[in-house]
Amino acid sequence: MGTDFKHSTRSAVERYSDALVGLSRSIHAEPELAFAEHRSAAKVADLLEAEGFEVERGVADLETAFTASYGSGDLVLGLCAEYDALPEVGHACGHNVIAAASTGAGLALRDVADALGLTVRVIGTPAEEVGGGKVLMLERGVFDDVAFSMMVHPAPYEAVAARSLAITDVEVHYTGKPSHAAAAPHLGVNAADAITVAQVAIGLARQHLEPGQMVSGIVTRGGTVPNVVPAHTSAMFDLRAEDLESLRSLEARIFRCFEAGALATGCTHEIVKVSPVYAELTPDPWLADAYRTAATALGRTPLGPAEEARHKIGSTDMGNVTRALPAIHPTIAIDCGDAVNHQIEFATACASASADRAVLDGALALAWTAVSAATDDHQRTRLRAGAA
Missing domain, CATH: 3.40.630.10 (Zn peptidases)
Structure with missing residues (x-):
C-alpha cells in the first residue's frame, strides 16, 4: 500500500x-x-x-x-x-x-x-x-x-x-372458532392451544437439532379476553442454522411442529415468511x-x-x-x-x-x-x- x-x-x-x-x-x-x-x-x-x-x-x-x-x-x-x-x-x-x-x-x-x-x-x-x-x-x-x-x-x-448464521423469519397464524369459554367451550376451537402444542413440539425437537441450528420465538397474538375461546392467534419465530442447506432442513422440521398444532386442535394454519432468507x-x-x-x-x-x-x-x-x-x-x-x-x-x-x-x-x-x-x-x- x-x-x-x-x-x-x-x-x-x-x-x-x-x-x-x-x-x-x-x-x-x-x-x-x-x-x-x-x-x-x-x-x-x-x-x-x-x-x-x-x-x-x-x-x-x-x-x-x-x-x-x-x-x-x-x-x-x-x-x-x-x-x-x-x-x-x-x-x-x-x-x-x-x-x-x-x-x-x-x-x-x-x-x-x-x-x-x-x-x-x-x-x-x-x-x-x-x-x-x-x-x-x-x-x-x-x-x-x-x-x-x-x-x-x-x-x-x-x-x-x-x-x-443463516436465518429465516416466519410467522404462523392459527384460525379456530370462538365460543363462550364457560357456557359453551365445547363449541370452540382454541387457536391459543394450537400455539401451545407447536411450542411444546419445538421444545421437544430441540434435542434433535443439528449443531448450529437454533429456534427462538414470541407469541404476537394470544387472544383477546379470557372468557372467549381464542379464534385467531399468531407467533413469530427466527430459525437459524450454520448455512443455508442446514436451514432448509430445520425449516422442514419446524413447519411440521406448526402443523402439529393445527392437527391437534382442529385449527387451520398459515405460515408467512416475514423477510427474505439471510445467508x-x-x-x-x-x-x-x-x-x-x-x-x-x-x-x-x-x-x-x-x-x-x-x-x-x-x-x-x-x-x-x-x-x-x-x-x-x-x-x-x-x-x-x-x-x-x-x-x-x-x-x-x-x-x-x-x-x-x-x-x-x-x-x-x-x-x-x-x-x-x-x-x-x-x-x-x-x-x-x-x-x-
Missing part, C-alpha cells in the same frame, strides 16, 4: 472526524425502524452529497435506500451503510456506527479515487434487522457492477472474518487479511482465526452480499462492559467515546483495505473479473 495513499486517507478521516462522530451521534439519538429510516438515510446522503458525491435516493424501489458515488474508476467499491434500529432498545446493534464508518471510508477515499482507479460508492441499505434490504437491493441490481463490498460492525470483540457470511479471505493488517496497524487486536471461527455474530443480510461478490463484514470492538448486541446497555455504549473511536478507526481500516485492493495488480484483476 502506497505511503502517500495511507497518509492522505488518514488526513481525510481526521479532517472529517467531527462530522463523522456527529453523524453517528445524531443517528443514534433518533432511532428509526426498518424501511422507515427517513431521517437517518437523509443524514448520511446529505453529508455525502454536500461533499461532492452523486447521490441517487430511493433506489431499488425502497424509499430509504440510496447510492452515493464518486470517481469513475473501473474498480467499483461498495461501502454498505446500515442505519435501522430495534424496537424499544433503539441502536442496540450500533448501526449508527456502521453508517458513519462507511461514510468516513467513502470520504477518505474520495480525493484518491481517480489515482487509484476507483469508483467509491456508499450504498445506503435499510432494514437489516428485519426486512432484508440488501437482499432486495441485490435482486434489483444495485450491486451488479460492484467489484467488492465492505462494512464494519460494532461488537464486544474484534473479528476480521466474522461468521454468522451465512462467507468473507473473502484476501480482503479479510488486508483488513486485519489495517486494523492491527491502527493498534487494534483482532481475534485469531481459530478463536474467530468459534464466535458467531447472529445473522445479517450482508451474508447474501458475501455470497454474490467478494465482501467482508468485520466487527470492531467498543467498550461495552458485559453487554452484548441487542441489549440496552450496548445501545448506550454505541454513543460513547469508544464508539466514536470505532467510527474513525473503522473508516480508516476500510479505506486502507480498499487501497490495498486497488494497488495490488493480481487482486485488482480478480475483483474486476467478478464484476464483469
Whole structure:
C-alpha cells in the first residue's frame, strides 16, 4: 500500500472526524425502524452529497435506500451503510456506527479515487434487522457492477472474518372458532392451544437439532379476553442454522411442529415468511487479511482465526452480499462492559467515546483495505473479473 495513499486517507478521516462522530451521534439519538429510516438515510446522503458525491435516493424501489458515488474508476467499491434500529432498545446493534464508518471510508477515499482507479460508492441499505434490504437491493441490481463490498460492525470483540448464521423469519397464524369459554367451550376451537402444542413440539425437537441450528420465538397474538375461546392467534419465530442447506432442513422440521398444532386442535394454519432468507457470511479471505493488517496497524487486536471461527455474530443480510461478490463484514470492538448486541446497555455504549473511536478507526481500516485492493495488480484483476 502506497505511503502517500495511507497518509492522505488518514488526513481525510481526521479532517472529517467531527462530522463523522456527529453523524453517528445524531443517528443514534433518533432511532428509526426498518424501511422507515427517513431521517437517518437523509443524514448520511446529505453529508455525502454536500461533499461532492452523486447521490441517487430511493433506489431499488425502497424509499430509504440510496447510492452515493464518486470517481469513475473501473474498480467499483461498495461501502454498505446500515442505519435501522430495534424496537424499544433503539441502536442496540450500533448501526449508527456502521453508517458513519462507511461514510468516513467513502470520504477518505474520495480525493484518491481517480489515482487509484476507483469508483467509491456508499450504498445506503435499510432494514437489516428485519426486512432484508440488501437482499432486495441485490435482486434489483444495485450491486451488479460492484467489484467488492465492505462494512464494519460494532461488537464486544474484534473479528476480521466474522461468521454468522443463516436465518429465516416466519410467522404462523392459527384460525379456530370462538365460543363462550364457560357456557359453551365445547363449541370452540382454541387457536391459543394450537400455539401451545407447536411450542411444546419445538421444545421437544430441540434435542434433535443439528449443531448450529437454533429456534427462538414470541407469541404476537394470544387472544383477546379470557372468557372467549381464542379464534385467531399468531407467533413469530427466527430459525437459524450454520448455512443455508442446514436451514432448509430445520425449516422442514419446524413447519411440521406448526402443523402439529393445527392437527391437534382442529385449527387451520398459515405460515408467512416475514423477510427474505439471510445467508451465512462467507468473507473473502484476501480482503479479510488486508483488513486485519489495517486494523492491527491502527493498534487494534483482532481475534485469531481459530478463536474467530468459534464466535458467531447472529445473522445479517450482508451474508447474501458475501455470497454474490467478494465482501467482508468485520466487527470492531467498543467498550461495552458485559453487554452484548441487542441489549440496552450496548445501545448506550454505541454513543460513547469508544464508539466514536470505532467510527474513525473503522473508516480508516476500510479505506486502507480498499487501497490495498486497488494497488495490488493480481487482486485488482480478480475483483474486476467478478464484476464483469
